[in-house]
Amino acid sequence: MSLLAPLAGLFALTVPAIVALYFLRIRRPDVELSSTLLWRRALRDRQASVPWQRLRFSWLLLLQVVAALLLVFALMRPALTTSAALAANTIVVVDDSMSMQATDVSPSRFEVARQKARAIFDEMTVTTRVSLIAMDDNSRLLASSSGDPGPLRDALDRLQPSNGGADLQGALAVATSTAGAGQGARLVLLSDGIVDDLPTPVDVPFAIDYQPIGSGAANMAVTALTIVAEPGQRDAVAHVENLGRERATSAVEVRVDGRLVDLRRVDLEAHAGTDIVVPLPAHAGVVTATLTPHDALAVDDSASVDAQPGRSYKVELVTPRDVFLDRALRLRPDITLTTITPDHYKPDPGVDMWVFDGFLPPSLPAQPYWVLAPPASTLLGTGTVLAGGHPRAATAADPLVSGLDLSNVHLARTRDLRTSSFGRSVIESEAGPLLLVRDSAPRAALLGFDIHDSDLPLRNAFPLLVDRISRFLLPEDVQSGQHGPGDLVQITPATGVSGITVTRPDGSTSALSAEPGHTLTFGDTDEVGLYAVSEQRSGKALLVSHFGVNAFDPVRSAIAPHAHLDVNGAASAAAVVAPSAKQDVWPWVAAVLLAVLTLEWLVFHRAR
Amino acid sequence: MSEAAEALGLTPELLRSLDRVALPSRRPIVGGTAGQRRSPRSGSSVEFADFRSYVPGDDFRRVDWNAYARLDKLVLRLYAGEEDVCVTCWVDASASMEWGRPLKSRCARAIAGALAYCALTSYDRAAVTGFAGTVIARSGAVRGRVAATRLWSLLDSMPAGGETDFAVLARAARRLPRGISVIVSDFLTESDPARAVAALREARQEVVLVQVLAPQELNPEVRGDVRLRDVETGAHVEVTATAAVLDAYRTALDEHTRRLRHVAAAHGAAFTQVDSGAPLRDILLGRLRRDGVLR
Numbered sequence: 001m002s003l004l005a006p007l008a009g010l011f012a013l014t015v016p017a018i019v020a021l022y023f024l025r026i027r028r029p030d031v032e033l034s035s036t037l038l039w040r041r042a043l044r045d046r047q048a049s050v051p052w053q054r055l056r057f058s059w060l061l062l063l064q065v066v067a068a069l070l071l072v073f074a075l076m077r078p079a080l081t082t083s084a085a086l087a088a089n090t091i092v093v094v095d096d097s098m099s100m101q102a103t104d105v106s107p108s109r110f111e112v113a114r115q116k117a118r119a120i121f122d123e124m125t126v127t128t129r130v131s132l133i134a135m136d137d138n139s140r141l142l143a144s145s146s147g148d149p150g151p152l153r154d155a156l157d158r159l160q161p162s163n164g165g166a167d168l169q170g171a172l173a174v175a176t177s178t179a180g181a182g183q184g185a186r187l188v189l190l191s192d193g194i195v196d197d198l199p200t201p202v203d204v205p206f207a208i209d210y211q212p213i214g215s216g217a218a219n220m221a222v223t224a225l226t227i228v229a230e231p232g233q234r235d236a237v238a239h240v241e242n243l244g245r246e247r248a249t250s251a252v253e254v255r256v257d258g259r260l261v262d263l264r265r266v267d268l269e270a271h272a273g274t275d276i277v278v279p280l281p282a283h284a285g286v287v288t289a290t291l292t293p294h295d296a297l298a299v300d301d302s303a304s305v306d307a308q309p310g311r312s313y314k315v316e317l318v319t320p321r322d323v324f325l326d327r328a329l330r331l332r333p334d335i336t337l338t339t340i341t342p343d344h345y346k347p348d349p350g351v352d353m354w355v356f357d358g359f360l361p362p363s364l365p366a367q368p369y370w371v372l373a374p375p376a377s378t379l380l381g382t383g384t385v386l387a388g389g390h391p392r393a394a395t396a397a398d399p400l401v402s403g404l405d406l407s408n409v410h411l412a413r414t415r416d417l418r419t420s421s422f423g424r425s426v427i428e429s430e431a432g433p434l435l436l437v438r439d440s441a442p443r444a445a446l447l448g449f450d451i452h453d454s455d456l457p458l459r460n461a462f463p464l465l466v467d468r469i470s471r472f473l474l475p476e477d478v479q480s481g482q483h484g485p486g487d488l489v490q491i492t493p494a495t496g497v498s499g500i501t502v503t504r505p506d507g508s509t510s511a512l513s514a515e516p517g518h519t520l521t522f523g524d525t526d527e528v529g530l531y532a533v534s535e536q537r538s539g540k541a542l543l544v545s546h547f548g549v550n551a552f553d554p555v556r557s558a559i560a561p562h563a564h565l566d567v568n569g570a571a572s573a574a575a576v577v578a579p580s581a582k583q584d585v586w587p588w589v590a591a592v593l594l595a596v597l598t599l600e601w602l603v604f605h606r607a608r
Numbered sequence: 609m610s611e612a613a614e615a616l617g618l619t620p621e622l623l624r625s626l627d628r629v630a631l632p633s634r635r636p637i638v639g640g641t642a643g644q645r646r647s648p649r650s651g652s653s654v655e656f657a658d659f660r661s662y663v664p665g666d667d668f669r670r671v672d673w674n675a676y677a678r679l680d681k682l683v684l685r686l687y688a689g690e691e692d693v694c695v696t697c698w699v700d701a702s703a704s705m706e707w708g709r710p711l712k713s714r715c716a717r718a719i720a721g722a723l724a725y726c727a728l729t730s731y732d733r734a735a736v737t738g739f740a741g742t743v744i745a746r747s748g749a750v751r752g753r754v755a756a757t758r759l760w761s762l763l764d765s766m767p768a769g770g771e772t773d774f775a776v777l778a779r780a781a782r783r784l785p786r787g788i789s790v791i792v793s794d795f796l797t798e799s800d801p802a803r804a805v806a807a808l809r810e811a812r813q814e815v816v817l818v819q820v821l822a823p824q825e826l827n828p829e830v831r832g833d834v835r836l837r838d839v840e841t842g843a844h845v846e847v848t849a850t851a852a853v854l855d856a857y858r859t860a861l862d863e864h865t866r867r868l869r870h871v872a873a874a875h876g877a878a879f880t881q882v883d884s885g886a887p888l889r890d891i892l893l894g895r896l897r898r899d900g901v902l903r
Contacts, residue, residue, distance in 0.1 A: 030837050031837065038864060043847060
């Protein structure tokens with residue numbers, strides 16, 4: 001029993017008021033009599049002449065006080081905790097995150113959640129409103145219906161488990177907006193409790209009925225697969241973890257381009273992991289590591305990665321003397337650098353990027369380029385030489401300079417770029433912009449000073465700045481690194497490519513239009529597996545690379561279901577996450593009140 | 609038949625019935641002039657005056673045995689030497705008597721008129737005095753049946769108001785000739801009637817107390833929370849008329865009646881209580897005869 005409106009208890013102040021009325025003598029109508037002699041004798045010692053009187057027991061007083069207390073009790077809206085009734089406004093949240101694919105319960109946690117949701121839909125009545133919310137990385141309202149379970153069933157049938165996480169906060173936000181301001185809403189959370197941590201406790205205007213799904217915790221997973229390149233040798237390194245609560249054994253298959261190259265047994269204690277290193281043959285392509293047989297959660301039992309080295313770029317550095325730039329550019333392994341003097345410069349369409357140091361060609365190339373220490377030029381909008389000042393980031397959050405320490409860089413002089421319309425400013429000083437970049441194709445950068453007029457080459461920031469500018473001008477064709485389900489993958493088409501086709505692990509394809517110098521973003525990566533990237537060049541498709549999307553998340557792979565779920569902080573979790581609904585009982589209290597008032601009426605008239 | 613008699617409810621039929629009844633005296637009374645009542649002064653007159661029917665208590669020696677032989681009925685011979693008495697009806701004309709449905713004053717004045725008529729038909733003298741805090745109206749002692757009309761007119765036209773004070777009777781008693789005094793009142797007053805009765809007794813009056821109460825006084829109709837106002841004194845009493853309070857009222861009424869009976873008995877007076885809502889015939893020929901006021 002709980003009270004939904006406890007402040008209404010203040011109305012209990014009416015009780016002493018009722019009692020006070022019994023202390024006070026009421027104003028009575030006058031009635032004329034022949035004589036009050038006998039009445040005075042009859043009432044002698046019964047009534048005093050003071051404006052108040054001794055409180056005597058009275059059934060009327062008792063019944064009126066009881067009626068007032070019942071009224072106050074009804075106003076405080078007492079509610080019983082029930083579990084059977086479907087609330088008038090029920091919100092069903094179905095967890096479709098990766099861990100719900102676990103088969104520790106038959107046929108799977110996700111299917112059990114669907115069955116429970118269908119059972120709730122079957123309880124709907126014409127006065128019941130039910131909303132269905134999917135909880136994953138992108139929690140959303142799937143359907144909402146009053147009385148008719150059809151739309152809800154259709155939406156539930158279409159829902160498939162994802163490979164992402166469970167954004168509980170997002171689901172609660174959607175549920176809160178769905179519940180509205182009405183009272184008595186109830187949220188049924190069908191989940192295994194493996195959800196993204198809530199950054200802060202959340203207050204929700206409804207009771208949460210968390211129904212945990214799942215029984216087992218046993219699960220092994222491939223939580224990392226990378227290619228480690230050594231001079232003359234490349235190795236595939238797979239990391240296998242036992243995320244269960246008991247010792248487990250499995251076998252790890254490592255395949256290169258579909259061919260089995262290694263098979264070994266792993267025997268791991270609970271929460272332990274091991275690395276498996278497999279030397280790769282030359283020209284190895286796709287490397288796949290798979291646990292056999294599959295355990296309760298299959299999606300994290302396999303990982304794929306493209307072992308082929310990335311695309312190589314041809315870069316020409318045109319400089320009369322510089323060695324700092326030469327060394328910094330050569331640090332990037334996918335760049336093949338050629339350094340020439342300005343006398344030997346001639347345009348070459350086969351060059352992927354030009355670096356002009358203290359030199360400006362008569363016409364700017366069509367490929368990305370970087371100009372340093374430019375002469376005064378109307379082509380670039382460069383002006384006279386100014387005192388350098390102290391370099392600093394124009395915008396601290398700019399990824400080109402983010403985290404770079406420029407405070408110890410000193411600059412003697414620089415070319416005036418204040419009137420240049422070359423591009424946006426990245427580094428500036430009291431003399432105005434020092435580094436301008438252009439985002440439109442072809443990408444280009446303009447550094448206003450000669451690096452020899454500063455101590456920049458001697459600072460740690462220099463190689464980082466060169467690497468970032470070169471990667472800005474020459475991005476990788478496919479973004480390297482580990483990609484998880486739902487991640488965005490950036491693809492940069494090479495020069496002359498008209499389109500990109502991405503083939504997903506299930507064989508379906510997505511075609512992307514390519515524009516020179518523009519980077520494409522591919523986001524349809526929910527499926528785990530190997531994605532193939534093909535370039536359309538001159539009407540022909542050419543497979544250029546792969547990237548793997550893998551479920552490398554030990555937190556989500558730890559599939560032990562959570563019996564309790566904290567939403568509103570640990571202290572109040574039990575109150576909020578109650579496996580029940582609140583049912584108003586004030587109508588029953590009001591019925592008793594009516595009976596008491598009827599009895600009071602009878603007593604009053606019987607006394608007259 | 610006068611209008612006053614009609615106003616008092618004394619119909620010809622009722623008056624004919626009253627012709628056959630009289631006010632008895634409990635002991636011999638020394639009156640002023642000849643009448644039907646026995647005089648303690650024997651042999652004062654031998655002149656035959658009239659006959660009348662024998663009533664229990666009459667002197668057997670006065671029975672006319674010759675008449676008995678002829679009529680087969682006991683009759684007394686009346687002589688001029690026998691003395692009459694004066695019957696004085698003291699009628700309470702206070703404000704409390706102007707209350708009730710029907711008004712208690714109507715009933716009280718009708719009783720007084722009837723008793724006076726009975727006295728006149730018995731060759732006694734009769735007088736009527738209205739009183740409250742003072743003597744409001746009084747008639748002289750009259751004799752003869754025809755004089756009844758004067759008394760009835762006085763009773764009918766007598767004003768009402770004020771508080772009852774029985775000391776008025778005590779003061780007036782000193783001037784009374786020997787006779788019978790009938791006090792007709794509701795006796796609902798703080799004024800003690802015992803002093804008046806004692807004074808009347810000292811004035812050698814036979815006293816009869818007739819208490820007239822309205823039906824609403826015998827069975828109160830008060831309901832709920834009310835403030836009762838005394839029409840005579842203006843006093844207020846707040847009452848919550850529960851069953852217990854009504855029971856307490858009836859107990860107080862019984863106690864008050866018992867006290868009046870004690871006062872009457874202590875002074876050798878008669879007492880009767882009548883309901884003003886009852887038919888006048890039932891009161892006169894029923895209640896008053898049963899209580900010995902009339903016979």
